[in-house]
Amino acid sequence: MTITLERVPSCGPARDELAALLPDYLRGLGADPDYPYLPLYWTEAGRFPYLIREQGRTAGFALVRQLPDSRVFEMAEFCVLPEFRGRGLGARAARALFAAHPGPWRIGVMADNAGALSFWRRVAPQAAVQPPREADGADGFWMLSLPGAPSIRASGQTAPPQDTHEVRVATPTDTPAMLAIDVLALADPARAWQITLAVEQGQCRVAVDAGRIVGYVMQDHGFFGHGFVSLIVVAAACRRQGVALRLLQAAVAACDTAKLFTSTNQSNVAAQRLMAKAGFVPSGMIENLDEGDPELVYVKFVR
CATH class of the missing domain: 3.40.630.30 (Gcn5-related N-acetyltransferase (GNAT))
Known part of the structure; x- marks a missing residue:
């Protein structure tokens, strides 16, 4: 099945739908269902709200932001609705997001969220130019970085330049x-x-x-x-x-x-x-x- 990313406009049914999906997603993470950052996705530069669609049906959402004064993109929130899981849809949506915003990425996952950890460890290497880097973040978060540079050989020498254009x-x-x-x-x-x-x-x-x-x-x-x-x-x-x-x-x-x-x-x-x-x-x-x-x-x- 074909999936599409629908950029959510500042007003209308799509924005209302995204706002309605957020509370259950946040409760599932054990977080406060009130999400004060959502309005910023239509007032601040470098923020990108998406609905994930499959054959016209809403299958999830993603909130992407570009870190200030940086080329790095961050997967602020990513959700595939339960009825759409287990069919590879999430992996396809993630790859489409990486393609829509080329460059280095940062993904933060709550350290006790075993399902999300397993998902990103499996999907991220498929999109990375070189092996992703893992690190323990602050406040119980696990961080994954997808570098945007050519891979480095084990000898420490840079691999032959790739045609990046x-x-x-x-x-x-x-x-x-x-x-x-x-x-x-x-x-x-x-x-x-x-x-x-x-x-x-x-x-x-x-x-x-x-x-x-x-x-x-x-x-x-x-x-x-x-x-x-x-x-x-x-x-x-x-x-x-x-x-x-x-x-x-x-x-x-x-x-x-x-x-x-x-x-x-x-x-x-x-x-x-x-x-x-x-x-x-x-x-x-x-x-x-x-x-x-x-x-x-x-x-x-x-x-």
């Missing part, structure tokens, strides 16, 4: 991680299906940093017989780091036609700057797609 053709096994970083796909099943189908048809490429998917590009060759880039998505935590430019350059290299087209809304100034940086030039405008916001068409002469 790879762009490659996406495969169906990449689809969950791609959907996890696409906020619109998390809320729109039709978009999620479009992406899934495009991956199966070999029309997507993914940007991979340190072994984790941080963005993707979708292109085909059906725009009046020319190549067309229809979608570029970059994980929120990895924007302004050149990922989109790498993806667009990879699309240019993969184009089989003499011209490669793409488009963006007139209001999307950041995308227009990206086009210019990648060597695309204006090629017209389409009215009446989005009311009051024309679509600007760009082209790059590949050969």
Whole structure:
């Protein structure tokens, strides 16, 4: 079964659902059911609230935060509802979260929570670039760190550098991680299906940093017989780091036609700057797609 991560907006049914799930989860941990940090997930930068869905049903939730003045992400809370446990759903959700927020992670577990300890000891090594580090934390907590650096040889010498900035053709096994970083796909099943189908048809490429998917590009060759880039998505935590430019350059290299087209809304100034940086030039405008916001068409002469 496919699982998705739904980023919870600041208001509406999803936020109410998350707030309703928290008290029972906290009571199960022997903690105070009042959770004063929840409102901060919509008022402070670096906080990410998610509902975990399976086939449209709520299977759990996760609260992720980025530690202040740090690249480190923390799994503040993670819950799979009892009726969904024992089927690997939690492991898939955890891997999708790691993929959505690439970089080093810290996970704290109450030392007497044997089930959670066993779960993270099993799942974390599958996502770590090098073996996770365990340590006893404060106040009866067990801490697990997932480093974001290449592994070190037993001799103490650094292993040969890995290609941490790879762009490659996406495969169906990449689809969950791609959907996890696409906020619109998390809320729109039709978009999620479009992406899934495009991956199966070999029309997507993914940007991979340190072994984790941080963005993707979708292109085909059906725009009046020319190549067309229809979608570029970059994980929120990895924007302004050149990922989109790498993806667009990879699309240019993969184009089989003499011209490669793409488009963006007139209001999307950041995308227009990206086009210019990648060597695309204006090629017209389409009215009446989005009311009051024309679509600007760009082209790059590949050969």
